[in-house]
Amino acid sequence: MNSSITSREDRISFPFFLALGILTLLVFIFFTLPADIAALVCIVRGPSAYFHDGIRIQEVKPARFTDGQLVPSGISIVVGFASALLTMWVVGSLSLAIRKLAGRHFKKRGSDAV
Numbered sequence: 001m002n003s004s005i006t007s008r009e010d011r012i013s014f015p016f017f018l019a020l021g022i023l024t025l026l027v028f029i030f031f032t033l034p035a036d037i038a039a040l041v042c043i044v045r046g047p048s049a050y051f052h053d054g055i056r057i058q059e060v061k062p063a064r065f066t067d068g069q070l071v072p073s074g075i076s077i078v079v080g081f082a083s084a085l086l087t088m089w090v091v092g093s094l095s096l097a098i099r100k101l102a103g104r105h106f107k108k109r110g111s112d113a114v
Helices: 012-047 047-051 073-113
Strands: none
Touching: 012 047, 012 073
């Protein structure tokens, strides 16, 4: 008697986890970090500073805006944490939707072949 709650077909495979990890890393690097920087500048200095004045964050320690002012660390931590959570939620939701659609597709193909 099998005490497992899920069947073998419902278990998530290693290639799925690997693809999910790579997708998360790519989304984080190419979308989350630039959006994080834009959001931080817009929250602290206002949208006009980012879009019209060209204020950005320099890659120095401690972090500074391009006009020399220090970036508030508390707001930076909150924005970074929120953007990381949002990224995980979006990638997780997307991966579950893809997995569900793929499962339906392959179940149909498997039943046609039988």
